[in-house]
Amino acid sequence: MKFGIVVFPGSNCDYDCQHVLSVVLSQETEMLWHESHDLKECDCIVLPGGFSYGDYLRTGAVARFSPVMESIRNFIEEGGLVVGICNGFQILVESQLLPGALLPNQKGHFICRHVHLRVENTDTPFTRLFYPGEVISIPIAHHQGNYFIPHSSLSNLQKNRQIIFRYCDIDGQINHATNPNGSIDSIAGIISSSQNVLGMMPHPERSSEAVLGSQDGKRIFLSIIQWWEEKHHAK
Amino acid sequence: MQNNEQIQVARELGLRDEEYQRILDILQRPPTPTELAMFSVEWSEHCGYPHSRRWFELFPREGKFPVLVGEDAGGIVYQGQAVVFKMESHNHPSQVEPRQGAATGIGGIIRDIFGSGARPIACLDSLHFGPLDNARSNFIFKGVVDGIAFYGNCVGVPTVAGELYFHPSYQGNCLVNVMSIGIASQDRLAKSWAKGKGNLIIYAGNRTGRDGIGGCSILASQEFSEQDEKRPSVQIGDPFTEKCLIEATMEALATGFLVGIKDMGAAGLTCSSSEMAAAGKSGVKIYLDRIPVREEAMEPWEIMMSESQERMLLCVKRGYEDSVLQIFHKWGLEAVVVGEVVDGDNITIEFNGKMVADIPAQELTKPPVYTPPAEKPAYLERINHYDWNDLPLPNNWNEILLKLMASPNLCSRHSVFEQYDHMVQINTSMLPGTGTVILRVKNLPWGIAVTTDCNPVFCYLDPYRGSQIAVAEAARNLAACGAQPAGITDCLNFGNPQKPDRYWQFIEAIKGISDACKFFDLPVVSGNVSFYNESPTGPIHPTPTIGMIGIIEDVQKAVNAAFKDFDDVIVLLGETRNEIGGSEYLRVIHQQEFGPAPQIDLSAEKNLQEFLIDAVRQGLVQSSSDLSEGGLACALGEGCICGQEKKGCLIDIGNLPNIRLDALLFGESCGRALITCKPENFATLEKLARTKTIPFFVIGKVTRESLNIYNNQQSLISVSIEDLWKAWYRTL
Numbered sequence A: 001m002k003f004g005i006v007v008f009p010g011s012n013c014d015y016d017c018q019h020v021l022s023v024v025l026s027q028e029t030e031m032l033w034h035e036s037h038d039l040k041e042c043d044c045i046v047l048p049g050g051f052s053y054g055d056y057l058r059t060g061a062v063a064r065f066s067p068v069m070e071s072i073r074n075f076i077e078e079g080g081l082v083v084g085i086c087n088g089f090q091i092l093v094e095s096q097l098l099p100g101a102l103l104p105n106q107k108g109h110f111i112c113r114h115v116h117l118r119v120e121n122t123d124t125p126f127t128r129l130f131y132p133g134e135v136i137s138i139p140i141a142h143h144q145g146n147y148f149i150p151h152s153s154l155s156n157l158q159k160n161r162q163i164i165f166r167y168c169d170i171d172g173q174i175n176h177a178t179n180p181n182g183s184i185d186s187i188a189g190i191i192s193s194s195q196n197v198l199g200m201m202p203h204p205e206r207s208s209e210a211v212l213g214s215q216d217g218k219r220i221f222l223s224i225i226q227w228w229e230e231k232h233h234a235k
Numbered sequence B: 001m002q003n004n005e006q007i008q009v010a011r012e013l014g015l016r017d018e019e020y021q022r023i024l025d026i027l028q029r030p031p032t033p034t035e036l037a038m039f040s041v042e043w044s045e046h047c048g049y050p051h052s053r054r055w056f057e058l059f060p061r062e063g064k065f066p067v068l069v070g071e072d073a074g075g076i077v078y079q080g081q082a083v084v085f086k087m088e089s090h091n092h093p094s095q096v097e098p099r100q101g102a103a104t105g106i107g108g109i110i111r112d113i114f115g116s117g118a119r120p121i122a123c124l125d126s127l128h129f130g131p132l133d134n135a136r137s138n139f140i141f142k143g144v145v146d147g148i149a150f151y152g153n154c155v156g157v158p159t160v161a162g163e164l165y166f167h168p169s170y171q172g173n174c175l176v177n178v179m180s181i182g183i184a185s186q187d188r189l190a191k192s193w194a195k196g197k198g199n200l201i202i203y204a205g206n207r208t209g210r211d212g213i214g215g216c217s218i219l220a221s222q223e224f225s226e227q228d229e230k231r232p233s234v235q236i237g238d239p240f241t242e243k244c245l246i247e248a249t250m251e252a253l254a255t256g257f258l259v260g261i262k263d264m265g266a267a268g269l270t271c272s273s274s275e276m277a278a279a280g281k282s283g284v285k286i287y288l289d290r291i292p293v294r295e296e297a298m299e300p301w302e303i304m305m306s307e308s309q310e311r312m313l314l315c316v317k318r319g320y321e322d323s324v325l326q327i328f329h330k331w332g333l334e335a336v337v338v339g340e341v342v343d344g345d346n347i348t349i350e351f352n353g354k355m356v357a358d359i360p361a362q363e364l365t366k367p368p369v370y371t372p373p374a375e376k377p378a379y380l381e382r383i384n385h386y387d388w389n390d391l392p393l394p395n396n397w398n399e400i401l402l403k404l405m406a407s408p409n410l411c412s413r414h415s416v417f418e419q420y421d422h423m424v425q426i427n428t429s430m431l432p433g434t435g436t437v438i439l440r441v442k443n444l445p446w447g448i449a450v451t452t453d454c455n456p457v458f459c460y461l462d463p464y465r466g467s468q469i470a471v472a473e474a475a476r477n478l479a480a481c482g483a484q485p486a487g488i489t490d491c492l493n494f495g496n497p498q499k500p501d502r503y504w505q506f507i508e509a510i511k512g513i514s515d516a517c518k519f520f521d522l523p524v525v526s527g528n529v530s531f532y533n534e535s536p537t538g539p540i541h542p543t544p545t546i547g548m549i550g551i552i553e554d555v556q557k558a559v560n561a562a563f564k565d566f567d568d569v570i571v572l573l574g575e576t577r578n579e580i581g582g583s584e585y586l587r588v589i590h591q592q593e594f595g596p597a598p599q600i601d602l603s604a605e606k607n608l609q610e611f612l613i614d615a616v617r618q619g620l621v622q623s624s625s626d627l628s629e630g631g632l633a634c635a636l637g638e639g640c641i642c643g644q645e646k647k648g649c650l651i652d653i654g655n656l657p658n659i660r661l662d663a664l665l666f667g668e669s670c671g672r673a674l675i676t677c678k679p680e681n682f683a684t685l686e687k688l689a690r691t692k693t694i695p696f697f698v699i700g701k702v703t704r705e706s707l708n709i710y711n712n713q714q715s716l717i718s719v720s721i722e723d724l725w726k727a728w729y730r731t732l
Helices: A014-024 A067-077 A087-094 A151-159 A218-234 B003-012 B017-027 B033-042 B053-058 B091-096 B098-115 B135-155 B215-219 B239-255 B268-280 B300-305 B321-330 B379-383 B397-405 B456-461 B463-481 B500-520 B584-590 B602-617 B631-641 B661-666 B679-691 B721-729
Strands: A002-007 A028-033 A044-047 A081-085 A101-103 A111-119 A135-142 A146-148 A163-168 A187-191 A197-200 B074-078 B081-089 B119-129 B159-166 B175-185 B200-205 B258-263 B283-287 B311-316 B334-342 B346-351 B354-360 B428-430 B437-440 B447-453 B484-493 B524-530 B543-552 B569-573 B623-626 B648-652 B673-677 B696-703 B707-711 B714-719
Touching: A002 A014, A014 A028, A014 A218, A044 A067, A044 A087, A067 A081, A081 A087, A081 A218, A087 A101, A087 A197, A111 A187, A146 A187, A163 A197, B003 B017, B003 B033, B017 B033, B017 B354, B033 B268, B033 B300, B033 B354, B053 B500, B074 B484, B081 B098, B081 B484, B081 B543, B091 B098, B091 B135, B091 B175, B098 B119, B098 B135, B098 B175, B098 B239, B098 B258, B119 B135, B119 B239, B119 B447, B119 B543, B135 B159, B135 B239, B159 B437, B159 B447, B175 B447, B175 B484, B175 B524, B175 B543, B200 B239, B200 B268, B200 B321, B239 B258, B239 B311, B239 B321, B258 B268, B268 B283, B268 B300, B268 B311, B268 B346, B300 B346, B300 B354, B311 B321, B321 B334, B397 B584, B397 B631, B397 B661, B397 B714, B397 B721, B447 B463, B456 B463, B456 B543, B463 B484, B463 B500, B463 B543, B463 B602, B463 B623, B484 B500, B500 B524, B500 B543, B500 B602, B569 B602, B569 B631, B569 B679, B584 B661, B602 B623, B602 B673, B602 B679, B623 B631, B631 B648, B631 B661, B631 B673, B631 B707, B631 B721, B661 B714, B673 B679, B679 B696, B714 B721
Parallel strands: A002 A028, A002 A044, A044 A081, A081 A197, B081 B524, B119 B159, B283 B346, B484 B524, B648 B707
Antiparallel strands: A101 A146, A111 A135, A111 A163, A163 A187, A187 A197, B074 B081, B074 B524, B081 B175, B119 B175, B200 B311, B200 B334, B258 B311, B283 B334, B346 B354, B428 B437, B437 B447, B447 B543, B484 B543, B569 B673, B569 B696, B623 B673, B648 B696, B707 B714
16 A cells, blocks of 8 residues: 655654654555645555644644645545644644644643543544544644534534544543643544544554554554555455 | 954954954954954854863763764764764853743754754753742743744654753853754764865855844853843744754755755854864855845844854855755755855955955864863852751651652653653654653664753762762663663853852863763763853852763663552662762752762762663663652652552661661762562572672562651651652642
8 A cells, every 4th residue: 555645844743654654564655745746646645743834824724725735635535545643634624624623722832742542433444443432542742733613513523423533531531631732522533524534633653663652553554554455455 | 443443342242352462463464344253253152162172171082882073063873873962052042032042042953963964863951940939030941941842843853851950040040951862874974064176155044134143252151240131142943944954954965965064053154164164174265245134234244143043054066056956945945055165274255246354264263272260169168068967857757758759850840841742753762751761763673862960059069079970870860771871962051261269160070070971981972161151149050961872772671760560679779878968858848058969989880880781681670760869769759650550669768778867768879779670580680789789778669559668667758649649740
């Protein structure tokens, strides 16, 4: 399977994702430069974390206008798989490829630490290797990860099972104290209604090797690979 | 300009009259305004080290691993990989404008690292502020942390470790020492010279503005006085540009077309151009009107002195300039050819067809050397002969432990390091907060352990011994996780060197560091001196910050300080002496600061370190931490609560030396460590300790809940883990 990793000026998790996908998971990878429309026939596109274009304006607000995002929009419409991690998630909501918005953290500053997540929906290409309600550990590192969506749309997300990850404690309990950034409904990651676009604030590439303390993130990538291979073989 | 008038200008730029005279001798004519400006920055304390340079000769430059000593950053070589590191101060800018001061400090040190050809993989910060209950100190503390987060997070280099220390001596003059570490295949390191007639000089990165003019000569090389308005000397950082500059520079280096490269930091274009010329024993000509500027009508001397951030100077093989320029342009950066390598050995600056400076580069980069009088400070006599037998022994030891665990110098630092992205680049295999931080090296089994250390109170009580302790403690810190100490960088923070007592402290510290390093076979690969750290409230405590890296052969085997399993045996290693001088206990509980600083036995330290490394390598150890501030009791407290799962412990100190109880529990004797092991490994561990003649005391075991310390079965301390955690976790 071939993964494309987008490189914006200011991306800083691009090579982390590349390391996990190519070295840890032995997949083919391509770095996709922001100024190019060419997605190089990749099967899944990763929008990595970082500070695209410096993010001096609203996070992701500039990146959405880049040439590569035009191609990604078409790629999504054709059913291609896209994962937006952290800044990638911010870019996806700015581009309205995912609903909602990411506001500054409630505490007003950057937070980097391991958090527990509860997997809310495992019937997706991204989460099929988890079991429903499983509690996993993946780190966050962001300044603007406070997910917001109006209540009417929130109930749609809930109804359509688009909420994929929610912040919780080690036992899977969700409450105010387990919410690191103030996200509505403790949302950490969502999926598009078309099921092919995942946006999440936590960094799965940071928890994909035993030496880094957790391998829970790796299973997201493994889910994608398994899903794609099944589909591919079916063809 | 008249001579008298020019002497006046020279003085305002921070030059001494005899330095002005020397300039006349070098040039055989009066200097132009641009030349005068260039000399003033290049010969400033911050760039030229006139008061400190001669002492660096004392430092050992060889160690267990091959050593690289450079001007901008040095390093060690392990298995063909160069690990490059350096520490630098940004004290005065941070005192004046905390956020930008700290941010640009990070930017500067990172440029030193990638300018050497190594990719920056981590930063550490050693921060010292006045007490938190002082509003201004609190403001500076918050601003500095915010500045580090602002710059470090965006630039994509993890901020993984460091120190945070509060003490009244830093109230008028904070310390912000930043260290960066990079890694490169040894054969890919870059030179910082300009060479080869006809080769071209390229300027890349940010535009040059009027920011930071005189940053090094005016701001960093003078004391703070009451009414100064020095804000205009602080630069503004742009981490996004720096991030692009890192990527573009790494790409440009990979082409093989670069002859040399140097960052523009302190003293900006003056320093980079003249030092590249001097290093290459070449002449360099710069066409100053080609430099991209931010404002119109900038004077030549302003362009030469500006400390605008995120700029690099490159020497590129003629004929290949377009491919190099293209790389920078691709990253959205400005890059232009601004000069060339010429015959001779002068640095020549032309502006709109007119020669504005023409100086022998070797002379410009050879600042004067001063050795002012040094005199042992009078205070030492007074504070080192205190009879502490009269000091009352506390009656509620629980309260003392909780108070110390909650004190700003000992409590949890999570609220600070969680504001830094300490995981980006996915190398941080041992995270901050639970012991020594370790960076794995991708695709290789080994890793790099990193630390910074200095106890300023010990250095105040005895600069020589305090500096030795700083080196020993840093090494012990690395050994505790299983890493072999490999090399140091230092950031020497002192007061005004023209005051004899301050200069004496400085010399003693240098001797202490170099003697300890020689003993431990540790090279000093790079460093920085920051003088004039004084304010109207007085000088800072002497603070020779030691940055150290170590090599751990197998990152999988590393251990941290957190207690692991119930019934693990808790062992105290090393001798606990009847010492209390300079301790946190003395300061926090008794509000006293007196000596003597703890004794240090370098050979016992060395034995202990070798034992720790060996024990970890053999997999005999479950947890390990060195003992420092807060002594035995606080190390036990941290062992219980710093891990993911909290534990308790049951301790009896009955078989430890019979000394005052406060010294036993909270004294800060050197050369000690606290380890735990599985019961089945105990015999092997004890035997190993005996062969290395390590004082070895079994003091208890890991339990399910609460920290209990007995003295011959009589309860001294009994604290619930919840209370301990609350005290430790919530201060900052």
